[in-house]
Amino acid sequence: MAAEPRRAEEARAAHAARAATHAEPCLMLFDLDGTLYDEHHAVRRSDGRAWRSQFKQNIWAFMASESFSPRVPPEQCEAVWRDAFRKHNQTKRGLRAAGYEFDADALYVAMNDGVGDPDNAFTNFVRPDPRVPELLTQPPFASASKYVFTNCVDVVAMNRLRHIGFDLENNGDGFEDVLYGAGFMGDRCKPERAAFDMVLRDIHERELRAGRPAVLDDAGALSRPCCYFEDSLKNLVAAREIYGNLLRTVYIQTPTGKEESHAADELALIAHAVDVVVPSLISKSSSEWVAALMSLPEECANPVH
Structure with missing residues (x-):
């Protein structure tokens, strides 16, 4: 057999x-x-977060920062972002279409490197x-x-x-x-x-x-x-x-x-x-x-x- x-x-x-x-x-x-x-x-941090979740946290932190106009209250950032992304399939495009103003390069830096915290950068989560x-x-x-x-x-x-x-x-x-x-x-x-x-x-x-x-x-x-x-x-x-x-x-x-x-x-x-x-x-x-x-x-x- x-x-x-x-x-x-x-x-x-x-x-x-x-x-x-x-x-x-x-x-x-x-x-x-x-x-x-x-x-x-x-590479998961001690708090259990991996890059997938941290990436979104970086975007939401940027939306609540002075670099984003009008600033979004922290508790509303996730809902605003999800709605914009669902409609336009891209963060920059979706948020711009929703009427927000921001520097695109600053957004990209925030996405990849975090907002004021280098521990939140891509290189610390993905090997x-x-x-x-x-x-x-x-x-x-x-x-x-x-x-x-x-x-x-x-x-x-x-x-x-x-x-x-x-x-x-x-x-x-x-x-x-x-x-x-x-x-x-x-x-x-x-x-x-x-x-x-x-x-x-x-x-x-x-x-x-x-x-x-x-x-x-x-x-x-x-x-x-x-x-x-x-x-x-x-x-x-x-x-x-x-x-x-x-x-x-x-x-x-x-x-x-x-x-x-x-x-x-x-x-x-x-x-x-x-x-x-x-x-x-x-x-x-x-x-x-x-x-x-x-x-x-x-x-x-x-x-x-």
Whole structure:
């Protein structure tokens, strides 16, 4: 009986290897927060707080400070921020739309470094972890064109990437030397179609200049397999609705998705728009990712766990 599982495993490995060998060069998009780092990078303080909660505390402290006009009473900051973020999917954009005035750079510093307390900085909560950069230098990631696509402001995103062990400016870990963040998108952000279109068009031009296959056809539809790694279900749903099943979606199942929807809704959205569900990138080995991604048909129907 032991030989049968072994033969089945060998057959799966051979199938994955053939798929990897013959697959067209893939394009990969990675969200940043909750995707390229998450709980496996966490350092909890003695009071139990991790970066996810501290990040929000930093925003709320800024809203109650003299740098924010009109200042929001501390007890109201959370509700004001949640409503603004729910409507606009980005802190700066949401708060500006709600009528508040503040310096964007000051907000970004406060988000990342805390307000008057260096112990509340990102670097004190999230540690570098070589496992993710190392994984992304192995199949099926190694041969792919890899880009970071985040609603985070560019300079903050770059600082976070450096801290967790990536070096985009020097094509470190196989990523292209460009980051698509709030600075590139301007007044747009995920999950808006305009944000996806802006980013994919720019990637299309970059890929052509590099002598790689086209990403989009003349109508703006995907012409090349693309994998999108993201912890936000609403972003995955939007991308799938725009680009169809040639866009292969990987849901990093962090608390973000649960905050965006009720449990039943989360399951329905996964069934509608997700091909692969994982708790983190490093929850699968290189060979498991080859099997999960490269052997997916172009018309993906059921999520792979």
